[in-house]
Amino acid sequence: MSHTPHELAEEFPDKVDAISALKQSDAHFAKLSEEYHEINRAVHRAETNVEPIEELAEVDLRKKRAALKDEIWGILSKS
Numbered sequence: 001m002s003h004t005p006h007e008l009a010e011e012f013p014d015k016v017d018a019i020s021a022l023k024q025s026d027a028h029f030a031k032l033s034e035e036y037h038e039i040n041r042a043v044h045r046a047e048t049n050v051e052p053i054e055e056l057a058e059v060d061l062r063k064k065r066a067a068l069k070d071e072i073w074g075i076l077s078k079s
Contacts, residue, residue, distance in 0.1 A: 004044045008033060011069065018079045029075055036068040 009016050022029040039061055045051040046058045053061075 004041060006040050006043075006065070008036060008072065012073070012076060015076045015079075018076055022075065022079060026075070029072070032068055032072055032075075036065065036072060039065045039068065 008019055012019065019033065023033055024030075042051070043058065043061045043065055046053045046061065
């Protein structure tokens with residue numbers, strides 16, 4: 001089984017319970033979390049050349065992942 005780096009539980013290990021609870025109780029957070037997961041997987045596939053993409057597209061995905069992570073942290077820091 002492959003390990004995808006930068007999963008939310010790995011990024012915020014002290015917030016695992018809050019992440020789980022918010023996924024169940026907050027539709028907006030659940031959507032952000034799912035979008036983060038999808039983009040993170042795409043970045044990982046690009047980085048490992050499983051699904052290579054152009055460098056600028058990969059950089060764009062990383063920026064989107066970072067923006068989502070910041071938004072997720074904003075919600076988590078208030079919980």
